[in-house]
Amino acid sequence: MTSPPPPARRHPDRRTLLRVAAAGLAVPALGGCVTSGGDDRSTAARGETSGDNPLGAPASTPLEVVIFSGGYGDGYATAAEATYRQRIAGATVDHKAIQKVGEALQPRFVADTPPDVVDNTGAGRLDLVTLANGRKLTDLTDLLDAPSLDDPARRVRDTLLPGVVADGTLDGKVYTLNFTYTVWGLWYSKPLFDRHGWRYPSTWESMLALCDEIKKTGVAPWTYQGKYPEYLNDPLLAMAAKAGGPDLVRAVDNLQPGAWKQQPLLDAATAIHELAARGHLLPGSEALSHTEAQAAWCQGRAAFIPCGSWLEAEQKGIAPAGFDMVMGAVPALGAADRLPFGAVQAASSESFLVPAKARNPRGGLEFLRILFSKGSARRFAELNSTLPSVAGATDGLTLSSGLGSVRDAVRAAGENTFTYRFRTWYAPLAKAVDDATGELATRRVTPAQWADRIQRAADALARDSTVTKFTR
Template sequence: MHTFRPARPRPAPTSTGPSRRTLLRAAAAGAAAPALAGCVTSGGDDGQPTVARGETSAENPLGVPASTPLEVVIFDGGYGDEYAGHAESIYKGRFPGATIDHKAIQRVGEALQPRFVADTPPDVVDNTGAGRLDLATLVAAGKLTDLTELLDAPSLDDPDTPVRDTLLPGVVADGTLDGKVHTLNLTYTVWGLWYSRPLFARHGWAYPTSWEAMLALCAEIKKAGIAPWTYQGKYPEYLNDPLLAMAAKAGGPELVTAVDNLEPGAWRQQPLRDAAGAIAELAGRGYLLPGSEALSHTEAQAAWSQGKAAIIPCGSWLEAEQQGVTPAGFDMVMGAVPSLGAADKLPYGTIQAASSESFLVPARAKNPRGGLEFLRVLFSRGSARRFAELNSTLPSVAGATDGLTVSTGLGSVRSAVQAAGANTVTYRFRTWYAPLGKAVDDATGELATRRITPEQWADRIQKAADAVAADSTVPKYTR
């Protein structure tokens, strides 16, 4: 279910609430932290609790106190917590005198908010899931540690490479708000179009790289008695992803910036209207599975895996989410969203991607040095690789899955990231301005059911964006 765009944190396994897409849209933000020192403790003159610190060295660049206990809280959702235990064992090997208190919980905000209020938080928190902590509130109250020091520290794998240079494109930006980094996201979500490779092979269908080719393919699929597309109609933000990706490729980074910065007329830019027209064309030509608008994410994905539709838009968590539902031999793969036209400013291989599964270090923790070090361990290649092995999900650490035999879905996501290189785009309006995100979702839902035209879609969203821009009570952010 959805980082600064993000990405959407995974729900608890028993969640019956909003789609994973909705939850993965929450990402990270930032606030300030006290500077490091080489002394053993530093103290409460400024109201901060006394914090133990060890001597810094090449082996201990963050000055972790060797024997101070570490409290780790992990969101016990779709990824479980086994991967965190792997990282904890590495931490314990580095600091054998430290005890680790590991907690796996689901409603993170409900459990930890009282502790943040009382200034007795854990040392590191996986702030993910439907009940996560409100980052904006924590940032405003100065409750979060600035992770810049961690990002500038030498990575565990290579002392000559800082942590920030081991991460995939956009990960640091996903955790940044007002110029400071306060969360670091473990997973890397890519949005695209999914299909069964054997199904396409049996029919001799080639995955299209242009929208013109997509429409031609849809005609062939329909002739074969299969609906070309379905989508998660109760959560039309899923359908927004191909729409917004096509617009970004056509209009380039400046289009995305204009949208996120609430610039006048941003939503009436021609590439956005053209992309809305492309989605409307799917409905107009009868290329959507009848009844899709009433389907939840699980219902639409089940219909797709049963062969009722050939293509579905979704993020890269789809394969893991469909475990136990998708039949053997389905071999799902993800393709980049087709280009809107030959005049696109960005190449076909450009992907919409963002990081998620958000980790933070509370500023008033008893052992924030240990919290930073735990993240240095967790974001090492070995720990990230273990995460990928356990969850069939791409971690945000570059090269973590190199040489690893992976499933067809994860392999296609990895290939898409490698092919895209620096050509990744991420919209941030959804996380910055939730009412605008809902307005976009609602308008796209109407567009897909042909109740409004592409022009009306653009006008409707522009009106909502203008209202946000004019509201002085809403904090404004810029790229």
């Protein structure tokens, strides 16, 4: 069995790319064209290793870097390239910023003439599983075990946030390193809560009590992106993961019999059902798109909205001055939860890889060592208001309310992060979960019926011999 990186999701805009980029799925696939080739880089350029150049990047061989030209721009990459030229005296860098990464680079991978570093992101990215099976990717272990740029006493792998290395691992080898870190939770306006004296709830019982208080003010306690019920799946599945722990998440992802009927999942579904039953959802939320629901929330029509850590950047120009949105961890179902209240659902994305047949793979590894340093990650955070996957990169920065709360949530979670992978691995199951949750939120199914529907879809998938199965 193979274990590709974590979940892809959502309609094709930025929130999609944040997770799909981590997944490595792609529109253009190389198919049988990549069955030749391998990791033999004996003819590739290599320089002398030293304390300043531990990976042996050669000064005599140009470095070609391809960056996805999307919402993050490429300024953070060109800054890292400047540092590369300073550290590798005499080196030159060929920088390309493109959008259709797969379309542009597929012929070069087939011809074994790829660039040295690729930011494999965007709707048309390359298929990582196909590339790995064709031995077209460099194992990044040398990079991960190299001394970090900031502290030679620490390896690069030891400077990354939890789950980043696992996110890029296929069949025991690390083929990608993801530069951004996305966290999911519940968002609210801190000034609104301060004005009313509301305290963010740490348990679902206290959430329901708070919702009763909020409703008295004429504000709806919750809204959600009803046309895309997967947003509501995030708090539901997070509550279940906290209650059931890693074993529950693995059972779901591994299509184990009865996985969706585990009690924590039923309890989490009951919690979401209660929101609707008690009238705590903004009327009409089930018909709202993500932009409509988020706009209603910014207008103060609802107190809470579930979303990932991209929300603040997405609401620039929409949220009023002084709104000061912050994200909180999803409340715990109860005192018996296996994971603490502060545990969060998180995954890395914006995938960087080094092709096996690159002319300068050692230079590619050194470029990534520079990119995944605190200084480089810090510049990225300043430019994009997005959390990078390098631990401590935002320390000392004056952050916006939203990004600051995301950083604080990651710090509080520590090693207690989790992510489901079924959404990436099995699109039909992801749709079945989304559809069932949409029905749950509108009280057209009960929690038990919700679980039954999804379990039938999971069982059918498990029996289908034409579907490649994955395990974790």
